[in-house]
Every structure is written in structure tokens, then in C-alpha cells.
Amino acid sequence: MISRREKGSPELLNIALGAGDEKAMPVFSSEMLARAFLRSGDLGPDWRVRESHNGELASLLLGPYTDVTRALPNPLPEPLAAEDALLNLLDRGSFVSFLLARGRDRSG
Numbered sequence: 664m665i666s667r668r669e670k671g672s673p674e675l676l677n678i679a680l681g682a683g684d685e686k687a688m689p690v691f692s693s694e695m696l697a698r699a700f701l702r703s704g705d706l707g708p709d710w711r712v713r714e715s716h717n718g719e720l721a722s723l724l725l726g727p728y729t730d731v732t733r734a735l736p737n738p739l740p741e742p743l744a745a746e747d748a749l750l751n752l753l754d755r756g757s758f759v760s761f762l763l764a765r766g767r768d769r770s771g
């Protein structure tokens with residue numbers, strides 16, 4: 664994930680989708696991909712790559728980030744509005760189910 668400290672607590676990067684209220688959270692399968700994405704954008708110096716595990720990310724999406732309606736896995740380090748990136752959007756519920764299932768697979 665990509666985050667910054669805002670008033671003492673971490674703020675996770677999310678992207679407004681279109682004109683509606685929908686938001687997507689970019690998520691990455693590796694630190695290298697997250698760093699490439701961060702370097703390509705003009706997000707400012709406060710943003711950092713932050714490692715997160717499946718359970719933590721699921722908890723964030725079910726708790727303080729319920730306004731995030733989509734996950735955007737491994738977006739390319741190009742402009743955020745690229746139509747190709749939007750084809751990879753996952754709805755929050757499906758993504759959380761995927762995260763939790765992967766966590767169960769590894770623990771058993």
C-alpha cells in the first residue's frame with residue numbers, strides 16, 4: 664500500500680473514480696511495484712510504501728476504509744486515469760473475500 668501520516672494516524676492512498684463517490688485503493692503484490700508507482704506519480708514527498716498483510720488490509724477495508732468501493736491491484740506506473748488500469752478493478756467485497764481466503768490457505 665501507499666500511505667502517509669496525517670494528524671497522527673496513517674492515511675492510505677485511494678483514488679476517486681469518475682464523477683461519483685466511488686473510490687479505489689491501489690494495492691501491490693511487491694514493494695518494487697509500489698515504489699515504481701509512487702515514483703511515477705506526483706503525490707508529494709509525504710507518501711511512502713507501506714507493507715501490509717492480508718488480514719490487516721481486509722480489516723482496513725472493512726473498518727476505517729469502508730468508503731473505498733474498489734481495489735486496484737498492481738496499477739501500472741502511468742497516469743491514474745488510464746482506462747487499462749480501470750479494467751482490473753475489483754469490488755471491495757470480492758477483494759476482501761480473496762484476502763481472507765488466502766489467509767486461511769496459508770494457515771492450514
